[in-house]
Amino acid sequence: QVQLVESGGGLVQPGESLRLSCAASGRFFVVNNMGWYRQAPGKQRELVATSTRGGTTTYGDSVKGRFTISRDNAKNTLYLQMASLKPEDTAVYHCHAVVEFGKGLDQYEEDYWGQGTQVTVSS
DSSP states (O other): OEEEEEEOOEEEOTTOOEEEEEEEEESOSEEEEEEEEEEOTTSOOEEEEEEOTTOOEEEOTTTTTTEEEEEEGGGTEEEEEEOSOOGGGOEEEEEEEEEEESOGGGOEEEEEEOOOEEEEEOO
């Protein structure tokens, strides 16, 4: 069983910063692609940012230049540094991971999602 546990959400004012963390735990071989997605009330889940194991990153258009994704592979932990937060960034932020099990011919991957952490930006 693999668990993704997010932390770091909260209530901040516009223009402030916040850092989210997502730690993967369980019995697996390696964590490959990881990412952050968010869902605001009444809206579809949208991509925030993703990172390959090698550190190649992608960002949603609405967060480019303000958010930075990073990861510590030794700790199986993903981070999201959010700066210049806006009210429209308010959402539940979910961590996603592609986890690899086994080796060689027995290798396979599975997708996992965290429960989410609430980020509220309001004055």
